[in-house]
Amino acid sequence: MDELEIYLRKLVPFTEREMEVFTALFSETKLKKNEYFAKEGEFSVKIAFVSSGVMRAFFRNGSGNEYNKTFFTASNFVAAYSSITTKQRNLINIQCLTDCILFVADFRQITSLYEKYPKFESLARIIAEYKFAIKEKREIELVTIEATERYEIFKKEHPDLENLINQYHIASYLGITPTQLSRIRAKR
Structure with a gap:
């Protein structure tokens, strides 16, 4: 506590x-x-x-x-x-x-x-x-930022989360499909 x-x-x-x-x-x-x-x-x-x-x-x-x-x-x-x-x-x-x-x-x-x-x-x-x-x-x-930038913000705000949870949860949070998230991650 x-x-x-x-x-x-x-x-x-x-x-x-x-x-x-x-x-x-x-x-x-x-x-x-x-x-x-x-x-x-x-x-x-x-x-x-x-x-x-x-x-x-x-x-x-x-x-x-x-x-x-x-x-x-x-x-x-x-x-x-x-x-x-x-x-x-x-x-x-x-x-x-x-x-x-x-x-x-x-x-x-x-x-x-x-x-x-x-x-x-x-x-x-x-x-x-x-x-x-x-x-x-x-x-x-x-509504104002592209998915790639939302993903970068997510990584800054939740630095370790990507390794703890399924990617489809992250995609859903970002408002994109798991396929779109895979493409964004592949470009990095």
């Missing part, structure tokens, strides 16, 4: 007591490759901090085709955010691409402490703002 505390201290200056209260909400959970943290159509209440491993958030269209929305790696929070904040059914799936170790908490327990511990609410806002900025950047890149 040390990595969780280190991450949190970078974002908010918690007192020792606040840190104890917050981290006590989390428990270690291990998920195997291909297991789901969240499934489309279910209601989510859990948020997790990724200690190790790689996860993906994805959705399926009506034809069953999968589209990777984002990847979650170590030292990142993961959740079906729209479900935990709106209390509606999940729109996405979150699946482990490798074995993962997570620190998991019930988001309702965290939010119930906002009034007593305002720094918890500040932390949630900081994380939400960060996630929104990443989402906006990615959406802009998908």
Whole structure:
């Protein structure tokens, strides 16, 4: 749980007591490759901090085709955010691409402490703002940048991921076919 505390201290200056209260909400959970943290159509209440491993958030269209929305790696929070904040059914799936170790908490327990511990609410806002900025950047890149440049950005932002997950997951994330990704990689 040390990595969780280190991450949190970078974002908010918690007192020792606040840190104890917050981290006590989390428990270690291990998920195997291909297991789901969240499934489309279910209601989510859990948020997790990724200690190790790689996860993906994805959705399926009506034809069953999968589209990777984002990847979650170590030292990142993961959740079906729209479900935990709106209390509606999940729109996405979150699946482990490798074995993962997570620190998991019930988001309702965290939010119930906002009034007593305002720094918890500040932390949630900081994380939400960060996630929104990443989402906006990615959406802009998908419509304004060529696939080759998106691939280069992916490699910079996720330097080791290419060796850990299947290429078709990367292609889906980049909005291209596996064949297109193979061609881009062959030109390098």
